[in-house]
Amino acid sequence: MVKASSRWTNLAFQLLAIVLALAFTSLVMILAKADPLEAYRNIVVGSVGSVNKFSDVLVAWVPLLLATSGLLVTYTAGLWNIGVEGQITLGAIFTTWALRVLQDSTLSPGLIIVIGFLSGALGGMLWASVVAFLKIYGGVNEIFGGLGMNFVATALTIWLIFGPWKRPGIGSMSGTEPFKEALWLPTFTGLRISPWSLVVGIVGIAVIYLLLQGTYFGLKLKAVGRNRRAAFLLGIPTTQYMWAAFLLCGLFAGLAGAVQVLGVYHRLIPSISSGYGFLGMLVAMLINYQPTWAAPVALFFAALNIGSIQLPIVMKLDSTLSGVLQGALVLAVLLMDGVRQRILRRR
Amino acid sequence: MDTALVIGIAGILASAAPIVFAAIGETIIERAGVINLSVNGAILLTAMAGFAVAVTTGSVVLGLLTGAVIGALVALVVAFASITLKQSQVAVGFVLALLCRDLAYFLGNPYMGLSGPRLPHLPIPGLANIPVLGTIFFQHDLMTYLSFVLIVLAYIYIFRTRPGLMLQGIGERPAAAYVRGANVNLLRYVYTVVGGALIGLAGPMYSLSVKAGWKGTISGLDGIGWIALALTIFGGWNPLRAALGAYFFAFLQWLGLVLQPSLPNIPSQVLQVAPFPLMILTLLLVNVGNAEWVDRTLAGLPEQTRHAIARILRAMRTSPPAALGVPFEKE
Numbered sequence A: 001m002v003k004a005s006s007r008w009t010n011l012a013f014q015l016l017a018i019v020l021a022l023a024f025t026s027l028v029m030i031l032a033k034a035d036p037l038e039a040y041r042n043i044v045v046g047s048v049g050s051v052n053k054f055s056d057v058l059v060a061w062v063p064l065l066l067a068t069s070g071l072l073v074t075y076t077a078g079l080w081n082i083g084v085e086g087q088i089t090l091g092a093i094f095t096t097w098a099l100r101v102l103q104d105s106t107l108s109p110g111l112i113i114v115i116g117f118l119s120g121a122l123g124g125m126l127w128a129s130v131v132a133f134l135k136i137y138g139g140v141n142e143i144f145g146g147l148g149m150n151f152v153a154t155a156l157t158i159w160l161i162f163g164p165w166k167r168p169g170i171g172s173m174s175g176t177e178p179f180k181e182a183l184w185l186p187t188f189t190g191l192r193i194s195p196w197s198l199v200v201g202i203v204g205i206a207v208i209y210l211l212l213q214g215t216y217f218g219l220k221l222k223a224v225g226r227n228r229r230a231a232f233l234l235g236i237p238t239t240q241y242m243w244a245a246f247l248l249c250g251l252f253a254g255l256a257g258a259v260q261v262l263g264v265y266h267r268l269i270p271s272i273s274s275g276y277g278f279l280g281m282l283v284a285m286l287i288n289y290q291p292t293w294a295a296p297v298a299l300f301f302a303a304l305n306i307g308s309i310q311l312p313i314v315m316k317l318d319s320t321l322s323g324v325l326q327g328a329l330v331l332a333v334l335l336m337d338g339v340r341q342r343i344l345r346r347r
Numbered sequence B: 001m002d003t004a005l006v007i008g009i010a011g012i013l014a015s016a017a018p019i020v021f022a023a024i025g026e027t028i029i030e031r032a033g034v035i036n037l038s039v040n041g042a043i044l045l046t047a048m049a050g051f052a053v054a055v056t057t058g059s060v061v062l063g064l065l066t067g068a069v070i071g072a073l074v075a076l077v078v079a080f081a082s083i084t085l086k087q088s089q090v091a092v093g094f095v096l097a098l099l100c101r102d103l104a105y106f107l108g109n110p111y112m113g114l115s116g117p118r119l120p121h122l123p124i125p126g127l128a129n130i131p132v133l134g135t136i137f138f139q140h141d142l143m144t145y146l147s148f149v150l151i152v153l154a155y156i157y158i159f160r161t162r163p164g165l166m167l168q169g170i171g172e173r174p175a176a177a178y179v180r181g182a183n184v185n186l187l188r189y190v191y192t193v194v195g196g197a198l199i200g201l202a203g204p205m206y207s208l209s210v211k212a213g214w215k216g217t218i219s220g221l222d223g224i225g226w227i228a229l230a231l232t233i234f235g236g237w238n239p240l241r242a243a244l245g246a247y248f249f250a251f252l253q254w255l256g257l258v259l260q261p262s263l264p265n266i267p268s269q270v271l272q273v274a275p276f277p278l279m280i281l282t283l284l285l286v287n288v289g290n291a292e293w294v295d296r297t298l299a300g301l302p303e304q305t306r307h308a309i310a311r312i313l314r315a316m317r318t319s320p321p322a323a324l325g326v327p328f329e330k331e
Helices: A002-031 A036-048 A051-076 A084-102 A109-138 A142-162 A195-214 A216-226 A228-233 A238-265 A276-286 A291-315 A321-346 B003-031 B039-057 B060-084 B089-107 B133-137 B142-160 B162-172 B174-179 B184-210 B224-234 B239-262 B268-272 B275-290 B292-299 B303-316
Strands: none
Touching (some): A002 A321, A036 A321, A051 A195, A142 B275, A228 A238, A238 A276, A276 A321, B003 B039, B039 B060, B039 B089, B039 B224, B142 B162, B162 B174, B184 B224, B224 B239, B224 B275, B239 B275, B275 B303, B292 B303
């Protein structure tokens, strides 16, 4: 009986958090002299108003879900892998690199795309291993190592776009020369979403779910995350587990970058990660680092992102409104969780 | 001395001033045992809000005050969530970093590209005319002068006064400080809010002086807050060392600008991030002494080499306040 009632109070506090976040975001809009209801309506219409719009939501959902999946592993190990942004970027760079090398070869396009995915995964793992190395052997907190590597990744992208990989003529912020259409991930007719990216995303979260919930590896990783010292004393090789967590997260982030290149932009652009790394961290916090709700919450966040794209055109509002709502939501959930625990302790 | 160099040095001191404020603000917060990761978002939000208020009212003082108040409020959320509600400080700070950034871009939209008031230069009569030194130190705006004062005041306060000793105490051994009569959680609230106000001044210092105006995502301020956080560690939670780090960072940025014409093949964005890998390297240097494998490796070396290396590592090494990020419970 106690269990059931605490589940209901949980739910009540979460609903309250959502109401608070919506109220805060509405207040922000009133400050900007905009009609909140109109804005929410535009976001809904812009995300699920048509098959086309919803397919765009799925286009954003896949890389966000991949980033979230990877982050669930590092979070479980008690690590704050803020470097995930850079890991996505490096995945995109490595995929672009592989495609540039192989595009004129005699290999079949399908094989080149597969190699592109593998290279992307490798790039993400490479970038993650730098952060892991700094953390494990250099004592540099992964938050700062990761942030530094994010900036380096951005600089590397811009240097490549304006330097060695610039378009014939002059390099520009629009990115590198697009690949030929044979190297694009095939999409559903008339839509922008590829069934293959959906497969990668869904298989990705399924693997992470099974890994974290159904294996000894997942269980031991949790032990490392809860109390590294105790885990070590119990005979878990904590260093290896931390390495594994970083590399797995890098792998998934790299795949997200590969999807961005192969399935979305078909070239390297300056902001290729689209902020999905940081957004994935918000999603992971919102679902309390448990994989069960990753897919639907990531879908909701992707819908907010896509839905707010048309705000600048329709209402002359900045599209970062989606970020305000997402941030407010996570903050409100964290605060409400704290309030709930405080009230329960009082009793 | 070469005039270009003198003006360059003066420029470095001025452009480092906001980073000095932010890094010292964070140093004070972390000395009290609280991690505040929201700095980057707070600087962007206060830069936008301070600029908006200054444009609307025509008063730079009100712009600065707005920044301080908003910075204090953001820090108050971190304090409330972590001290009262016992939520993860890192999580709340990170969410606030993103939320404040997006709020800045969203609410700052109407103010993009407007021209606004700037902090006036206040050459100090008499001192400003001293050759070389006058140009370097005495021809700045008010906030740059205050940044010099802040470094000295913060250092003296933390290391030479009784309340400063208590500040160190609540970050190092909160239980001992509590026994000595300190209200640990109240003090943590106070220092977090004070530090937040200092961080909040950094924003308008950019938008009203160092990088005047508000240009949305291309304002070039995104990332400064993370640098300030890294400087706090690099500085070993010592305002003097943190300020030195801030000047070093400003020097590197200036060097990037100066070198730009002679390196036409490298886009300017690449040189602008050069300080970040260097920052990782310095963090590595100050942290590596704390790593276990170093002790193990050192133990295998001949005695004299071991002592020499250990001495170098100890000189560079910094360790955080012992109770940093740990909530305090009276029981």
